[in-house]
Amino acid sequence: MARVIIRNLNKKFDGVHAVKDVNLEIHDKEFVVLVGPSGCGKTTTLRMVAGLESITSGEVLIGDRVVNELPPMDRDIAMVFQNYALYPHMNVYDNMAFGLKMRGFDRVEITSRVQAAAEILGIHEQLNRKPRQLSGGQRQRVALGRAIVRHPQVFLFDEPLSNLDAKLRIQMRVEIKKIHVRLGTTAIYVTHDQVEAMTLGDRVVVMKDGVVQQVGEPLELYNEPANRFVAGFIGSPAMNFATVEMADADGALWARHEGIRIKVPEGIAGRLRRHAGENVTLGIRPEDLRVASDGDTADQSFDAVVEVIEKLGSQILLDVKVGPNTMVAAVEPTVKAKVHDHLRLALNPDRLHFFDGVSQAAI
Amino acid sequence: MVVDSVAAVKSAKSYVAAPRRGPVTRILENEGWFAFFLLLPTAVLLGLFMAYPFIEGVLLALSDAKVGVPGNFVGLQNFAVLLNDSIFRIAVWNTVLYTAVTTVFKLALGLWLALLLNRHFRGKAVTRAFVLLPFIIPTVLSTFAWKWMFDPTFSVINWTLFHLGIIRTRINWLSDPGLALVSVIIVNIWRGVPFYAISLLAGLQTINPELAEAAAIDGARPWQRFRYITWPLLLPVTMVVVLFSVIQTFADFQLVYVLTGGGPANATQLFATYAYQIGVGTGLLGQGAAISLAMFPVLLVVVVVQLLYIRRVEIH
Ligand SMILES: Nc1ncnc2c1ncn2[C@@H]1O[C@H](COP(=O)(O)OP(=O)(O)OP(=O)(O)O)[C@@H](O)[C@H]1O
Ligand SMILES: [Mg+2]
Numbered sequence: 066m067a068r069v070i071i072r073n074l075n076k077k078f079d080g081v082h083a084v085k086d087v088n089l090e091i092h093d094k095e096f097v098v099l100v101g102p103s104g105c106g107k108t109t110t111l112r113m114v115a116g117l118e119s120i121t122s123g124e125v126l127i128g129d130r131v132v133n134e135l136p137p138m139d140r141d142i143a144m145v146f147q148n149y150a151l152y153p154h155m156n157v158y159d160n161m162a163f164g165l166k167m168r169g170f171d172r173v174e175i176t177s178r179v180q181a182a183a184e185i186l187g188i189h190e191q192l193n194r195k196p197r198q199l200s201g202g203q204r205q206r207v208a209l210g211r212a213i214v215r216h217p218q219v220f221l222f223d224e225p226l227s228n229l230d231a232k233l234r235i236q237m238r239v240e241i242k243k244i245h246v247r248l249g250t251t252a253i254y255v256t257h258d259q260v261e262a263m264t265l266g267d268r269v270v271v272m273k274d275g276v277v278q279q280v281g282e283p284l285e286l287y288n289e290p291a292n293r294f295v296a297g298f299i300g301s302p303a304m305n306f307a308t309v310e311m312a313d314a315d316g317a318l319w320a321r322h323e324g325i326r327i328k329v330p331e332g333i334a335g336r337l338r339r340h341a342g343e344n345v346t347l348g349i350r351p352e353d354l355r356v357a358s359d360g361d362t363a364d365q366s367f368d369a370v371v372e373v374i375e376k377l378g379s380q381i382l383l384d385v386k387v388g389p390n391t392m393v394a395a396v397e398p399t400v401k402a403k404v405h406d407h408l409r410l411a412l413n414p415d416r417l418h419f420f421d422g423v424s425q426a427a428i
Numbered sequence: 429m430v431v432d433s434v435a436a437v438k439s440a441k442s443y444v445a446a447p448r449r450g451p452v453t454r455i456l457e458n459e460g461w462f463a464f465f466l467l468l469p470t471a472v473l474l475g476l477f478m479a480y481p482f483i484e485g486v487l488l489a490l491s492d493a494k495v496g497v498p499g500n501f502v503g504l505q506n507f508a509v510l511l512n513d514s515i516f517r518i519a520v521w522n523t524v525l526y527t528a529v530t531t532v533f534k535l536a537l538g539l540w541l542a543l544l545l546n547r548h549f550r551g552k553a554v555t556r557a558f559v560l561l562p563f564i565i566p567t568v569l570s571t572f573a574w575k576w577m578f579d580p581t582f583s584v585i586n587w588t589l590f591h592l593g594i595i596r597t598r599i600n601w602l603s604d605p606g607l608a609l610v611s612v613i614i615v616n617i618w619r620g621v622p623f624y625a626i627s628l629l630a631g632l633q634t635i636n637p638e639l640a641e642a643a644a645i646d647g648a649r650p651w652q653r654f655r656y657i658t659w660p661l662l663l664p665v666t667m668v669v670v671l672f673s674v675i676q677t678f679a680d681f682q683l684v685y686v687l688t689g690g691g692p693a694n695a696t697q698l699f700a701t702y703a704y705q706i707g708v709g710t711g712l713l714g715q716g717a718a719i720s721l722a723m724f725p726v727l728l729v730v731v732v733v734q735l736l737y738i739r740r741v742e743i744h
Contacts, residue, residue, distance in 0.1 A: 117641050138647040150638040154660045163656070164646035211646070 067128035067141075067218040067251060068093045069114065074123035076109050076275075083109045085275040087123070094249045096242075098266035100256055101298070106275040107255040108223055114253060115221050116140050127219060138167075143212035144221040147228065149204045151196040151211075157183075158192040161210045168215075182210040185244065202233045209241070213248065220245075220252040226261065238264060259299050263287070271295050293425040296348050296418055302382060304348045304418070305392040313341040319364075320347050320419075324388025328364035330414045337419055337428055345428065348418035351382065354394035356402075357411035366411040369394070371402050385410065488717035495711035506718035516719065518694050519702040522609065523723075526698060527677045530616045534673060535666070537617065538624020543654075545625065546632045556626075563622035571686040574615045578602050578687075605695035608688050612696050616683055624669055631665030632658070664738055671734040675727055699723045 069091040076084040084106040091097045099107045112118035114125055116137035125132050132140050143164070151160050158179055165175045183189040186206040196204055205225060212220055225241075226234045242265055245252055256262055262269045263283040271278040271286065271294070279291040290296035296304045309320040311329075318329040318338055327347075329337055337345075357366045369385035369392070376398070383394045383402060387410075394410055402408060419428040455461045489506055493499025510516045545556055562570060577584050578601035589595045601611045635658060643653045681700035684690060690697040690705060697705075699719065707716015 115645060117644070137641070137645045138649070142645065144642070144645050146638050146642060148636070148638060150636065150642040152639060152643075152657060163643070163648075167643075167647035167649075167652060211642075215646075 068095075068126075069219055069251060069253065070124075070126040071110070071114070072124040072126070074110065074113060074125065075121045076106070076113060076118065077121045083275050084113070087272075087275075087277055089270060089277070089280065091251060091253060093251055096245050096252045096254065096265060096267045098254045098256060098262040098269045099272060100259055100262035100266075100269055101272035101278075103257060105272045107257070107272055110272075111144075111221050111223055111253060111255050114219075115142055115144050141218045142221055143215050143217040143219075144223065145208045145212050145225045147224040149196070149208040149228075151204060151207055153196055156193050156195055157188060157199070157207050157210075160196065160207055161214050164211065164215045178214045178216075179210070182214045185213070185247075186210050186240075201229055202237065205229060205237060209244070213244065213250075216250075218251065220250050220254075222252065222254040224256055225254075227256070227258070234261075241265065260301060263299065269299075271298060273298075289427070290348075290418065291427055293346055293348065293420040293427075296420070296427075300350055302351045302393045302395065304350050305354075305390075307347050307349075307387070307390045307392070308344050308422070309347045310344055311337060311340045311342065313338065320345075320417075322347075322388060322390070324390070325367050326364065327367070327412070327417070328414075330417070332415070333417070333419070340419075340421075340428065344422040346420040346422060346425065348420060349392070349412055350416065350418075351393040351395040352380075353413040353416040354392070354396070354410050355412075356394075356396055356400055357409040361409075361411035365414050366409050369408050369410050371404055371406045371408060374402060374404060383408075485717050485721060488714055489721045491714045493713040495713060499714055502714070506715050507722070509715065510718060510722060515694050515697060516702065516722075519697040519699055519719075520722075522696065523678060523698045526609070526613060526616070526680070527674060529613050530620060530677055531670060531674055533613075533617045534620040534624050535670060537621045538669075539628055539666075541621065541625035542628035542632055543658075545629050556629075559625055560622050562619050563626075567619060567682045568686055570619065571615060571683050574611075574618075575602070575687055578611055602688055603692050605692050608692055608695045612684055612687055615687060616677065616680065619683070620673060620677070623673065627669045628662065628665060631662050631669075634665075635661050667734055667738045671731065671738075674730055674734075678727060678730075679723060 069089075071087055071089040071091075074084055074087040075082070087106075087110060089097070099110060101107055109118060113120050114127075116132065116135060120133050127140055127142065152163065155163065161179045161182060162175050165178060170178075179192075180189065183192060186209060188203060188206045188210065191199060191203055191207075196207065199207065205228075208225065222241075226237050229237060238261060241254075254262075254265055256265075263286075266283055268280060268282055269286055270280045273294055279286060279295045281289075286295060286299045290299060290304075293306065297306065307322055307325060309322040309325060309327075312319045312321050318334040318341065320327045320329055325347075367387055369383075369387045371383055371385055372391070373384035375382040375384070379398060380395045381398055381400055381402070383396060383400075385392055385394060385408070392410075396402075420426065421428055449457070456465070488499075490501055490503060491499040492502045492505070541559060545552065545559065576582060580586065580598045580600045580603070583598075583601065585601070586595070586598050589599070599607065602608050639657050639661070640653050643657050648656060679700050680698060681704065684696050684698055684701050685704070688696045690701040694702075699722070703716045703719035705716075706712050706719060710716075
């Protein structure tokens, strides 16, 4: 087991700067998730750690060794591929045993390790089958098994669950988490699914266009997104954004836009005041909106017209129009609302987010 | 608009309820007949151009026909003659040797080229096109070029070897009985490698590159990746390619005919050239047909064995 350190890592394909100055320190036994939209350089970063892609500049350390020049087999890592990459001509047992055979383990040791892994993953009855005789979920387990029998220092996962249906994905997610708790192997996990990232990661790294946007624990990213991109990427349904003007009036700071006039709470008004007179981006999470009751003051709520109603059971999503902006509010399932209804929505003033109008960094 | 859609619904309904079917349609909807009609053209072509000549050939081999003489049925007499024909025995041995040696070299070189071409490098497309050249040029044409290259006096090969100081005297590539077969084998390999290379390359490209990456991470060195991943996955394609090639090589004619005509002193005589020499050259049509037909059991065995093997590989 080991830590992984990535220093000023860059990757340039001809013409494409896919990974830009990535710095990351992954602690021993930590489960770190790289998440970001398609093409942001997650896979490329992971492949550079694995040794499958050459490093344009920067350093990768596994344990305390710089591994830049080491071939994959000498890095003591195991990787789980998106399409499993099982050897189609070998049965499940041989697929899992291959890495051990190549490394010269003796037969007894190989058998016991494969059996143990098969037991953990619940595939001991499929050991004699070929990959194509397995379901997607079983193949995924074999791919996991092939990784864990080797007892490597680091696990690398590249979207291992994206070929599974929604239900199985949730189930495998839990299993991966359990395996990690049990084995404690350092893991780097790539996904574009933010829910997967939030549920699996001890820490989550959000990337965009090859640049790391923010590194933090899941709730940290959710509660204190570093910029508008992270705010919009983390959380489902996504955060609502509206461009508002900051105005200093009547001894308070106001966020104003057509249909919106919100008093900025004292706590954060201090650091927002210097943006008075400027346009900034206001962010409100759908779950921080509710239908206003008599107790809600006018400066913490706004009028909205219901356009679409999505009943999810545990909550109702209201797609509403607020002035020219559309927003989503996640409200109690007991709310009775109809399309075209006029409502007043109240917000949680402590959970407002503001982003610089130009840099989009959190204020 | 409304009227239109109502009409459309109506007609759709009536179609579902009572499809109008003429007698032809009805026959074609019967799977058996439909299959028969689909197979008919192929069956006719195969019968006309494969089965009929084959049967004629068998009948010819069982007769004492000569050029201009229809001939009578003589049973297996032609084959009995072959048993005691020392040239025939040479031809059999040469053919086996020729096929075996060229196949081994063509497979090895073709595989090597395919593996190289499967990598990424600049000018890959052009290289691939060039590799195909020996295969595209008509055999007779390229073989004539080789004949010139092997010519003792004007030979580029001799000239090069001489000037490099490797040889002192001219080598008689095609007239030395020992070297003639070697020369013929070299040309056959030259012509056959592209087919192997391109076919195996196509096979290699169907292998998911992630498998090699997974194996690399699993600790397999390049040779082990080839041995345990690439080779077994390529095997079905390899078997088909070898099957085709063996059949073609076993019955090879053009190349030897142009280069040596089977000489010197039958040193390069193969089944096909000997059959031609006896049947057309000497005019003993029946005898020539018997020689051709003697190839048949051998090829049949090769085909059956390989097809069985391919099937086994595919199942497992
Ligand atoms: N071999 C390559 N040659 C050229 N460009 C490449 C190559 N591999 C990746 N890229 C480019 O690098 C960028 C990052 O690709 P990468 O595969 O790392 O994205 P990703 O974050 O894994 O996306 P996804 O979620 O779609 O898998 C993309 O713009 C991609 O087009
Ligand atoms: Mg990817």
